[in-house]
Amino acid sequence: MIEVRINKDCQAWGQCVFDAPEVFGLEDGERVKWRYVVEDSKLLSVKQAERNCPNRAISVVENYEG
Numbered sequence: 001m002i003e004v005r006i007n008k009d010c011q012a013w014g015q016c017v018f019d020a021p022e023v024f025g026l027e028d029g030e031r032v033k034w035r036y037v038v039e040d041s042k043l044l045s046v047k048q049a050e051r052n053c054p055n056r057a058i059s060v061v062e063n064y065e066g
């Protein structure tokens, strides 16, 4: 499994929603919500969201066993 974290630098631009809509979403268009733990099959799209986040707010922890 993969753990997905978003820190306080997120300004809800929504880029991650385009990259991985199955993991990220916007609530009321102004607050990001996301799945904290996702399947390994989502790694590519989550990594893309991490790379493309304009605020570098996303971090991804692989091999999460929590």
Ligand code: SF4
Binding pocket: 006, 009, 010, 011, 012, 013, 014, 015, 016, 017, 024, 032, 052, 053, 054, 055, 056, 057, 058
């Ligand atoms: S792309 Fe980054 S700044 Fe934009 S909503 Fe996602 S986490 Fe927040």
